[in-house]
Amino acid sequence: MTHMSLKVPSHTTVYTRPDAAIQTDRRNGGERVDAWLATHFARAVRRRLAKGAHLFLEGAESDHLYFFLRGWAMKYKSLLDGRRQILDFVLPGEPLGFVAAQPAPYAVEMLNDAEIVAVSRRAFDDLFSSDPAFARAICRELEAAGARAHERMTSIGYRSARVRVCRLLAELAERARPGDDEAGAIAVAMPLSQRHIADATALRVETVCRALVQLHDEGVAVLRRGSLRVPDFQALQESC
Amino acid sequence: MTHMSLKVPSHTTVYTRPDAAIQTDRRNGGERVDAWLATHFARAVRRRLAKGAHLFLEGAESDHLYFFLRGWAMKYKSLLDGRRQILDFVLPGEPLGFVAAQPAPYAVEMLNDAEIVAVSRRAFDDLFSSDPAFARAICRELEAAGARAHERMTSIGYRSARVRVCRLLAELAERARPGDDEAGAIAVAMPLSQRHIADATALRVETVCRALVQLHDEGVAVLRRGSLRVPDFQALQESC
DNA sequence: CGACCAGTTGAAACTGCTCAAGTAAGGTGG
């Protein structure tokens, strides 16, 4: 059997789409997970959670899965020294929970007053087993979350403070308004303190502050009082 | 007021299992994905790939999914400045590919001479749709990969060079020999150069070298010529 | 009003990076 033709001498790096811009997770063809809410989880429990409330803590064994209708949340891990790493954000329309029942590897806390749907593991499993399209949609979400994690890992490892902040803002702006990402000027609600940004980018609050001041001075982006204003979205993406 | 390390202002952070040690992904009850190889993909194409060969490049549209029988591989992204971020490693017994057909967000290159099974998307989809247990096993793998990404994100963001290298070695040692992780002394084949470790931990080769020298001097771990020797595995975990 | 928290700014310290040079190891062709 021959070895593959794609062999590349170990020292030669191949650049296909090097360091691509942040990818929108446009899932062409493929329903959103929340499409099943109305049809299959119509009677599931709706819950309201206040800003700062925890949906669950790290290590919790949860027998429910969730869908976000309104409000933002964050997934985070606590570190021994009291700091925390924000792993990802949860936005409206997105699912949350574990297909394999297990102690939660992270905690989830609301950034907003939020409204969610809690689905029992049993109901979830039933639908998962009976509707392959649903199972597939869940996989798509898991893959997208993995891609975001990879993106952020790269960001944290290799980019400057300014760029890390830029990319986070750009990513969230795009996720928050999936419609018109081509628009020049945008303004989105973004309920994040500088501390949240610091914990998500693995920077210190002071460093985030300096980066935001710089972005503000450059006229690239302004984040104040829970809302983000970007005069030229493309300019923001380019300065990432 | 003085800043106490564990102070928990009412609505804010709660520390449940702070900064837990690296978690083995023991999936209690739940079959491994490769359990389906013999029964359903018996006739799928087996391929051998040489060390350094690419399974696919970043941006490739692949119509196959893969299972690793033998050999290690790495998933990585290339950056504009010629550096690369290794996102994850693929070990024997693990699946690789995308449930949602899409341009690959990373490249995959062999670290070893490897043997893999290539399954057509169609065959995969058929099984995914007809066997919920298989779909569930795939989800478990995706969740485990996500957890590893989160772990590494945290590592890169918050830990010192020495600890990052430690944790990577510990994680890989555990994944490579899923049986006896309690053993005191272990020796595993680990086909990684210092460059690989550097690219996985977002450190420079020189820094990795210094860290490895230090670990060697401390008698914690020795990585040389593609194999890792650890006199006391628990000591390694504790120095993470 | 005073307490408190988020945000801001400055100056010094530290970790990992850069650059530079050198050694050991592995593979190839004579």
Add this chain to the structure above:
DNA sequence: CCACCTTACTTGAGCAGTTTCAACTGGTCG
């Protein structure tokens, strides 16, 4: 088999960006 070439690894010294520490501002809420 050795000579040579290339890659992997090692070590040192100075530099740079982020962190740390400390102080101050401004808004919010009791």
